[in-house]
Amino acid sequence: MTMEKKVTLSEAEIPRQWYNIQADMPNKLAPALHPGTMQPLKAEDLAPIFPMELIKQEVSQERWIDIPEEVVEKYRIWRPTPLVRAYGLEKALGTPAKIYYKNEGTSPAGSHKVNTAIPQAYYNKQAGITRLTTETGAGQWGSSISLAASFYDMECKVYMVKVSYHQKPYRRSFMKIFGADVIPSPSNLTEAGRSLLAKDPDSHGSLGVAISEAVEEAAGRADTNYALGSVLNHVILHQTVIGLEAKKQLEKLDAYPDVIVGACGGGSNFAGIAFPFLKDRFNGGKVRAVGVEPTACPTLTKGTFAYDYGDLGKLTPLTKMYTLGHNFMPSGIHAGGLRYHGESALVSQLYHDGFIEGRAYNQQEVFEAALLFARTEGLVPAPESAHAIQGAIVEALAAKEAGEARTILFCLSGHGHFDMGAYDRYFAGDLQDVPCGAQDLAASLESLPNV
Numbered sequence: 001m002t003m004e005k006k007v008t009l010s011e012a013e014i015p016r017q018w019y020n021i022q023a024d025m026p027n028k029l030a031p032a033l034h035p036g037t038m039q040p041l042k043a044e045d046l047a048p049i050f051p052m053e054l055i056k057q058e059v060s061q062e063r064w065i066d067i068p069e070e071v072v073e074k075y076r077i078w079r080p081t082p083l084v085r086a087y088g089l090e091k092a093l094g095t096p097a098k099i100y101y102k103n104e105g106t107s108p109a110g111s112h113k114v115n116t117a118i119p120q121a122y123y124n125k126q127a128g129i130t131r132l133t134t135e136t137g138a139g140q141w142g143s144s145i146s147l148a149a150s151f152y153d154m155e156c157k158v159y160m161v162k163v164s165y166h167q168k169p170y171r172r173s174f175m176k177i178f179g180a181d182v183i184p185s186p187s188n189l190t191e192a193g194r195s196l197l198a199k200d201p202d203s204h205g206s207l208g209v210a211i212s213e214a215v216e217e218a219a220g221r222a223d224t225n226y227a228l229g230s231v232l233n234h235v236i237l238h239q240t241v242i243g244l245e246a247k248k249q250l251e252k253l254d255a256y257p258d259v260i261v262g263a264c265g266g267g268s269n270f271a272g273i274a275f276p277f278l279k280d281r282f283n284g285g286k287v288r289a290v291g292v293e294p295t296a297c298p299t300l301t302k303g304t305f306a307y308d309y310g311d312l313g314k315l316t317p318l319t320k321m322y323t324l325g326h327n328f329m330p331s332g333i334h335a336g337g338l339r340y341h342g343e344s345a346l347v348s349q350l351y352h353d354g355f356i357e358g359r360a361y362n363q364q365e366v367f368e369a370a371l372l373f374a375r376t377e378g379l380v381p382a383p384e385s386a387h388a389i390q391g392a393i394v395e396a397l398a399a400k401e402a403g404e405a406r407t408i409l410f411c412l413s414g415h416g417h418f419d420m421g422a423y424d425r426y427f428a429g430d431l432q433d434v435p436c437g438a439q440d441l442a443a444s445l446e447s448l449p450n451v
């Protein structure tokens with residue numbers, strides 16, 4: 001047993017392969033469907049917006065997929081990320097549990113999203129693409145893909161959800177440093193944006209409509225592809241570097257988690273940290289995996305497991321996932337990265353099959369958890385990551401109640417240095433708990449396609 005505060009790995013220990021859970025999950029994914037024909041999607045259907053290497057990864061059944069050396073070279077800028085023991089938080093909670101967190105906030109854009117931005121930009125560049133379009137909610141993904149596109153001399157256009165565009169001006173500045181063109185969404189540059197604005201001129205926007213705008217533009221131009229920061233199988237594949245590193249780090253401490261906690265937006269950081277451990281669960285291991293979401297956007301805990309579109313404009317393929325309905329408009333909570341109506345197909349299937357648990361928490365308790373973490377561990381978390389902290393605290397208090405030595409691992413998906421506006425509003429008492437209205441939910445679930 002060691003008393004070390006953190007475990008760092010050497011650059012030589014950066015994983016050289018990503019882990020593909022599709023090889024091991026007991027029930028395979030239902031096929032994605034073409035939005036026009038409702039028939040199972042073919043590789044060529046995705047070719048207008050994604051490079052072939054990423055399409056292959058999307059459907060691959062290979063357990064291990066090599067990380068290109070050029071991508072590892074970029075990962076070296078900040079990987080491996082530290083695994084830290086939250087002694088201060090443990091003490092404040094008076095819990096016998098051991099709490100570890102994997103700090104993805106050390107990346108150059110401040111979150112785990114760069115883990116996939118770099119390989120996505122790399123494979124697009126290899127395929128001869130010169131422009132990328134994307135959406136961004138809170139701005140972390142836009143920052144990550146802007147940075148990655150600039151590494152490979154590509155142009156980048158980011159449709160940023162309007163509520164975040166106004167709440168987080170410095171995220172816009174960050175993207176501009178890397179040369180990106182940032183547009184508030186809904187915009188009047190696309191059919192999808194114009195049609196929403198016609199119905200709701202004051203729309204806050206949502207990831208669902210921003211995705212429609214970015215896909216529409218990419219589909220219409222040969223030099224342009226689309227990049228998505230979460231949800232898709234290839235994104236989750238890239239994020240497994242988090243869990244693979246964490247596993248090596250815990251091994252150095254002779255430790256293994258009883259429970260893994262992550263904030264769940266589209267599911268990528270949670271899956272990234274949890275999937276390499278769930279591999280052991282399929283072989284008889286006992287690790288639990290808990291995905292945490294906001295009560296305002298409770299995809300896992302209140303959603304339906306059904307085929308749905310990934311976007312408001314119905315341009316994306318349909319996947320079978322937990323969804324609140326593609327029409328769902330979450331309120332303008334301060335965890336912009338968790339305001340998505342759907343959930344990754346992989347996380348959804350594994351949740352459905354009982355390998356994953358879901359929890360939903362309110363803004364107030366999540367910000368209280370963020371402050372406790374900041375004041376005990378010295379790091380200011382992103383509001384999204386604070387959901388994972390709250391989930392870890394609940395686990396640690398349950399362990400205390402039960403007098404049980406529980407090992408908890410959570411993903412600190414990003415830092416909150418661009419989220420001071422949200423913290424200020426919390427201090428001003430302006431943050432309301434916004435439950436998800438049963439009526440709104442029923443209405444948006446009615447929009448589910450009949451497949």
Ligand SMILES: *Cc1c(COP(=O)(O)O)cnc(C)c1O
Pocket residue numbers: 111112113138140141229230231263264265266267268269270337338382384385413414415
């Ligand atoms: C985007 C984001 C999330 C949510 O997205 P996932 O795909 O669910 O990981 C969580 N935390 C941070 C810091 C993010 O930037």
